[in-house]
Amino acid sequence: xxxxxxxxxxxxxxxWISALGIAATALVSALAGLTTPRLLPLAFVFGAATxxxxxxYPARYVGRFRVSFDGRAVRAVSGVFVKKExxxxxxxxxxFEVCSTPAQRLFGCxxxxxxxxxxAAFLPxxxxxxxxxxxxxxxxLEE
Amino acid sequence: xxxxxxLHLYYDIKIWLLLxxxxxxxxxxxxxxxxxxxxxxxxxxxxxxxxxAYSAVKWRKSxxxxxxxxxxxxxxxxxxxxxxxxxxxxxxETERSPLMWLxxxxxxxxNTAGLKRRADATVYMPAGAAELLTESGGGSARRVxxxxxxxxxxxxxxxxxxxxxxxxxxxxxxAGQIIGREVSGEVYGLLNRIVSLGLPxxxxxxxxxxxxxWCFSFARTFARAAGFAASREGARIHVVSGLLNVRxxxxxxxxxxxxxxxxxxxxxxxxxxxxxxTAAGCRREKGARPVIIPAARRGExxxxxxxxxxxxxxxxxxxxxxxxxxxxxxxxxxLLTAGSLIPLYAxxxxxxxxxxxxxxxxxxxxxxxxGSRRAGFGADSDAVTVRYSAGLxxxxxxxxxxxxxxxxxxxxPWQRRSGTCTVEIxxxxxxxxxxxxxxxxxxxxxxxxxxxxxx
Numbered sequence: 001x002x003x004x005x006x007x008x009x010x011x012x013x014x015x016w017i018s019a020l021g022i023a024a025t026a027l028v029s030a031l032a033g034l035t036t037p038r039l040l041p042l043a044f045v046f047g048a049a050t051x052x053x054x055x056x057y058p059a060r061y062v063g064r065f066r067v068s069f070d071g072r073a074v075r076a077v078s079g080v081f082v083k084k085e086x087x088x089x090x091x092x093x094x095x096f097e098v099c100s101t102p103a104q105r106l107f108g109c110x111x112x113x114x115x116x117x118x119x120a121a122f123l124p125x126x127x128x129x130x131x132x133x134x135x136x137x138x139x140x141l142e143e
Numbered sequence: 144x145x146x147x148x149x150l151h152l153y154y155d156i157k158i159w160l161l162l163x164x165x166x167x168x169x170x171x172x173x174x175x176x177x178x179x180x181x182x183x184x185x186x187x188x189x190x191x192x193x194x195x196a197y198s199a200v201k202w203r204k205s206x207x208x209x210x211x212x213x214x215x216x217x218x219x220x221x222x223x224x225x226x227x228x229x230x231x232x233x234x235x236e237t238e239r240s241p242l243m244w245l246x247x248x249x250x251x252x253x254n255t256a257g258l259k260r261r262a263d264a265t266v267y268m269p270a271g272a273a274e275l276l277t278e279s280g281g282g283s284a285r286r287v288x289x290x291x292x293x294x295x296x297x298x299x300x301x302x303x304x305x306x307x308x309x310x311x312x313x314x315x316x317x318a319g320q321i322i323g324r325e326v327s328g329e330v331y332g333l334l335n336r337i338v339s340l341g342l343p344x345x346x347x348x349x350x351x352x353x354x355x356x357w358c359f360s361f362a363r364t365f366a367r368a369a370g371f372a373a374s375r376e377g378a379r380i381h382v383v384s385g386l387l388n389v390r391x392x393x394x395x396x397x398x399x400x401x402x403x404x405x406x407x408x409x410x411x412x413x414x415x416x417x418x419x420x421t422a423a424g425c426r427r428e429k430g431a432r433p434v435i436i437p438a439a440r441r442g443e444x445x446x447x448x449x450x451x452x453x454x455x456x457x458x459x460x461x462x463x464x465x466x467x468x469x470x471x472x473x474x475x476x477x478l479l480t481a482g483s484l485i486p487l488y489a490x491x492x493x494x495x496x497x498x499x500x501x502x503x504x505x506x507x508x509x510x511x512x513x514g515s516r517r518a519g520f521g522a523d524s525d526a527v528t529v530r531y532s533a534g535l536x537x538x539x540x541x542x543x544x545x546x547x548x549x550x551x552x553x554x555x556p557w558q559r560r561s562g563t564c565t566v567e568i569x570x571x572x573x574x575x576x577x578x579x580x581x582x583x584x585x586x587x588x589x590x591x592x593x594x595x596x597x598x
Contacts, residue, residue: 073596083559085552085589087596092548116548117400117423117571 003067003134006127008107013058013125015103021050067123069137074114076123092116096138098131114138144206144216148248151205151267155198162191207266209276213253215264225264231255233423235393237273249273277393287447289371293415293438298365300409368437375451382435394433398422400546400571402448402455404539408510411537414440418448421542423571456526457541460519462591468563468582472515473508480504510535520566520580522591529568531580540578546570550592554585564588 025046032039060080067076074093076086097113104110110131112123126134166184173180197219205217212229216222238250251273253264268276366386373382375396382392401421410416418436436447448455464472483500486493514532517539521528527547530539551567558564564585568578 075596079554081556083554085554085592087550087552087592089545089547089596091545116569118548118569121549 001069001133001137003069003123003126003130005062005065005125006107006109006130008104008109008127009062009065009125010058011107012103012109013061014054015107017050017054017057021046021053025050062125065125067126067134069134071137071141074121074123074138076121086121088114088116088121090141093138093141096135098135144208144214145268145272146206147202148246148267148269149202150243150246150248150250152198152202153242154250154267155202156195159191159194159198162187162194207268207272209272213251213264213266213276215266227253227255227264233395233398235277237277237391239270239389239391241387251276277391285450286372286374287436287450289368289437289439291369293413293440294365294368294371296410296413296415297368297417297438298361300407368434371434371437373435373447373451375453380435380451384434384437394420394422394435396452399452399455401540401542402452403541404444406537406539407535408506408513410438411513416441416444416539418444421570455541456543458521458523458526458528460521460528460530462520462566462583462587464515464518464580464582465563465584468561469512469515471557471561472511472582476504476508476511480508507535510537513537515582518580518582520583520588520591522595524594527568527595529566529578529580531578533579538578540568542568542570544595547595550595552585552588552592558582558585562586566592 025043028039028043028046032043057080061078064080064083065076065078067074069075072090074086074088074090076084078084078086093114093116095115097115098110099113100110104125108128109125110128112126112131112134114121114123123134165187166180169180169183169187201217201219204219205215207216208214212232213225213227215225217225232253232255234254236252236254238252240250243249247270248267249270251264251266251268366388367384369386370389371382371384373380375381376393378396380394380396382390382394384390384392399420399422403419403421404416405419406416415438416436417434417438420433420435422433435451436444439447480501481504483497483504485497486500487497510532514537517530517537518532519528519530522544525544527542527544528540530537532538547568547570549567549569551569553565553567554563555565562585563582565579565581566583566588568580569576570578
């Protein structure tokens with residue numbers, strides 16, 4: 001079984017990048033107003049970087065993110081700059097959770113948290129249907 | 144139910160006994176009238192007496208019962224009944240300090256693999272009851288003893304920090320002498336005069352403190368590791384450690400998820416390793432390390448592990464970092480070592496700091512080079528092995544394949560270009576430690592990771 005990040009994932013990442021970028025730009029602009037106008041170019045750089053990142057990063061992240069489950073192990077590949085491949089053997093899984101933030105619910109995404117004895121692994125931004133499918137498969141495995 | 148040993152009362156009221164110091168301090172340092180000193184002292188003693196009485200009533204009301212495990216009843220305001228079944232005990236630890244030896248009592252801690260961060264049950268009981276609780280089910284096998292010389296080497300290098308302090312002490316002392324000589328001779332300003340008068344004794348005092356700290360660390364480690372013995376008793380390992388505070392620990396072998404060999408650079412000079420285990424519910428107390436062999440050479444280690452953990456799965460590290468990866472690993476420590484040229488260029492007292500800086504950078508560089516040459520990752524149908532360096536020590540971890548909870552392959556942009564990767568392994572442990580082996584060839588590592596998941 002293969003799973004991919006849903007269309008909503010792009011929107012969720014864009015929302016987060018935009019929110020963080022706007023906050024950082026506003027903070028630097030406020031500092032520029034309070035201290036020196038020399039900080040204004042930095043605020044401009046922050047703003048430009050936010051716009052660029054909001055357009056460029058989500059598509060790349062969603063394009064690279066994929067999860068698979070073959071009954072033996074959960075495998076996931078993610079990351080744009082630093083590529084990460086995750087392997088969780090099925091017999092190590094102790095519990096799993098399906099969770100979502102308000103932004104994820106708004107755009108139809110879910111995060112699967114796989115818990116094992118040594119910690120937890122996060123599979124974020126799966127589409128709602130695919131997250132349910134993976135949860136069902138993991139539930140079947142437990143049974 | 145049997146009442147806990149009176150030592151329980153002593154350890155409970157120990158903190159309140161400090162209140163009795165208050166009247167003494169007040170009599171010495173307070174310059175007020177005698178009546179107010181006496182009244183205040185009566186109040187302090189009454190408070191200490193009330194708290195002691197509370198502890199005494201608590202002790203009288205508490206009890207324990209050895210019945211297919213341990214049942215403890217304790218508390219006065221909040222009553223608690225703790226039940227730990229024998230089959231659920233992951234480790235049992237009995238402690239005997241000199242005072243306990245004189246009083247014929249033992250402190251017993253029982254840990255299960257539950258979520259509590261501390262021992263599930265701690266109780267003071269008579270020596271006889273403690274022996275009854277820990278009596279062996281299986282016949283005693285060959286024992287593994289620690290030898291004096293390896294333990295001395297271990298104690299001398301109990302931590303890299305301790306060795307660092309020891310090397311720093313002469314440097315500080317020398318810096319103090321140079322400051323005293325140069326500054327007072329050259330400038331007659333008030334500030335410099337103060338510096339020349341105050342700094343040398345200060346640096347001397349710090350140097351003495353560092354040496355004292357090392358001595359304390361040496362004595363503490365030696366007292367812990369001397370007289371160390373371990374044996375396999377049926378399905379559990381019995382570890383005896385400590386010179387003054389003797390601890391008997393019984394560890395359920397079925398709960399061991401990893402065996403870790405640790406080596407600092409100093410210990411590497413003597414070819415010594417420290418072996419610790421990771422087991423659910425074992426040695427949870429703060430600062431406690433589940434050591435099963437404190438210091439042994441490779442050959443002794445093999446025999447000892449055959450005795451303590453016969454049939455424990457192990458495999459060779461099949462994936463090794465390529466030689467060209469060494470440059471990448473050595474870059475950061477080389478940069479740090481090269482940084483020592485700056486204080487060296489400044490001259491004067493900074494030369495001493497340059498020497499210390501260089502020694503620290505060099506130490507890290509040597510660890511990185513040895514770690515890079517020894518690093519590796521291996522997996523077969525039964526076992527997984529990882530070898531890596533972290534901080535200032537070298538680690539080798541052996542774990543059964545089923546104990547692996549997560550394997551992560553991480554590829555940084557420069558690793559993608561060189562066809563290498565970092566493999567991270569996580570297994571069950573009390574501290575959630577991550578074991579990372581950097582610069583492994585990607586294809587070979589991926590093949591081994593697939594083997595971990597598929598077999």
